[in-house]
Amino acid sequence: MERQIVVTFVSNYINHHQLPFCLAMNDMENVEFHFVQTSPMEQKRLEMGWGVDTKDYPFVTLFYEEEEKARELILDSDVTILGWSDGVIADIEKTRLSSGKLTFRVSERIYREGQWKFISPKGLMRKYQEHIKYRKKPVYLLCAGAYVASDFELINSYPGKKYKWGYFPQRQAESSFTKSEIIGPLDTINICWAGRLIDLKHPEFAIEAARRLRDKNYSFHMDIIGDGDKREELSGLIDRYALGGLVSLRGAMKPVEVVSYMEKADVFLFTSNYLEGWGAVVNEAMQSGCAVVASFEAGAVPFLIMDEINGLTYNSGSFERFFDKVLYLFENRDKIREFGNRAKDTICSRWNAESGAREFVRFAREYLDGKEPQPSPEGPMSIAPILTPPGFFRTLQEKNRLE
Structure with missing residues (x-):
């Protein structure tokens, strides 16, 4: 029988994009799952219907209300996933990343407005402290976007440890509305x-x-x-x-x-x-x-x-x-x-919360069992290819015009 592992996902707040994955993780056998929310959700997001009543989900811990418990979860879990926290837990993150314990970072692009920005000395120093210095630690990158791996490749971080990731929609209930199989020439x-x-x-x-x-x-x-x-x-x-x-x-x-x-x-x-x-x-x-x-x-x-x-x-x-x-x-x-x-x-x-949770836990268990974790053949946890962003040349031209 597989031993129970403790997994903690840390992010600024839980929302309708993250909730399906969290629920799927919470349902995994022999997994004790936690979500640490580092900040209250902004009012504009609440007005957009993004709010989640955290009282409905016992696996959620609010960092700003139970800081000591949240700190212990982040540092002591078998596996910690570090998402977006706006610097609120920067010191705790550094301790976890340096610990030698299995850790994943979830990231969107870091050079979204132009990869030429990676040459900035100040920016490179910051990226060194956040990412590059942990390149030999068991820290893996979950790429929430097809061009994320390319951005991080520029700064030589997470070598051979970049995997496809993303957002997973809530499973939709069966609708009473059925799309016709054939659209005729006069149909709207x-x-x-x-x-x-x-x-x-x-x-x-x-x-x-x-x-x-x-x-x-x-x-x-x-x-x-x-x-x-x-x-x-x-x-x-x-x-x-x-x-x-x-x-x-x-x-x-x-x-x-x-x-x-x-x-x-x-x-x-x-x-x-x-x-x-x-x-x-x-x-x-x-x-x-x-x-x-x-x-x-x-x-x-x-x-x-x-x-x-x-x-x-x-x-x-x-x-x-x-x-x-x-x-x-x-x-x-x-x-x-x-x-x-x-x-x-x-x-x-393939690209759903249950598949993502299953492949993530499989990968993590292989590492924790002392094996070389294997990527999935496709979908979440498969190898993220290095794709040059289509906007690269346009943003480079914009930079040259500004200079």
Whole structure:
């Protein structure tokens, strides 16, 4: 019988993105799981519906209320996962990382705005203290995004110890709404876009695509969900293009409400640029059976979507390339259900909280049992490839212009 191991996950706060993995870990046999929350959630996140009542989950310890217990969990657990804590527990982290005990860091990109920034002497000194000095310790990197490994490779950290990771959506209950298997030539195609209405997410791409689809006499309806600085601009575009009957700005919604729109959508548009660290709406749309058209620049996409197999991707941030992919689905409607079904299978069979927990615990046990831990063949805990970010050359050009 396997011995019980104690695993503690530390992060700023527990939210709907992290909760499914935590619940899956808590259900693992012979695992005592804890989550240490280092800070209260910000009011704006609470208003977005991100709040989790920690009293409902006995495995959660609040660092700011039970500091001594939290400290012991972080330092003494068999396995500790260090997520985002905004420096609140920096000294405790250093002690754990230096201890020789099995530790994982979860990270999004550290050079999201341009890899040229890694040459900064001040930045390199900080990265040395946070990451490089532990390169020979049993500290592994969980890469929450496809370009994370590339960033850390630049600073020579976590050699041979970078693994695919990400966010895992809540398993959706069976919906009473069933998508038809066949979309006929006269059927209306439902399109969904969801996210903050800000520059890096390019919501204007969705509206411009709607204008062109309308001009080609395609039957569709588009729901744009979210709020942000670009809302007034987008509303103006809808009016200017006379798209009022075809495009609806739905405003901000709670995560469960967003998913209800995804479940009714045939196509989901994800237009974020290279500044998007992950993009959990991609997981959710895929699990909802949508055919996703997604920017290859965003962190989740290279891990989750194989172009023309379980979705469509475009590379350069170009609207024209994006629209070519959208148009392909309208011209080849049989692909909408084909891609949607494969997308759902990708999430349900591989990129989900249960799979992530299972592979994580397997990997950790192999190490604790004195074996060389083996990567998973695919999905979470598989080797993270070194992928050059698509935005690299553009940000380098921007740097040169500034100089």
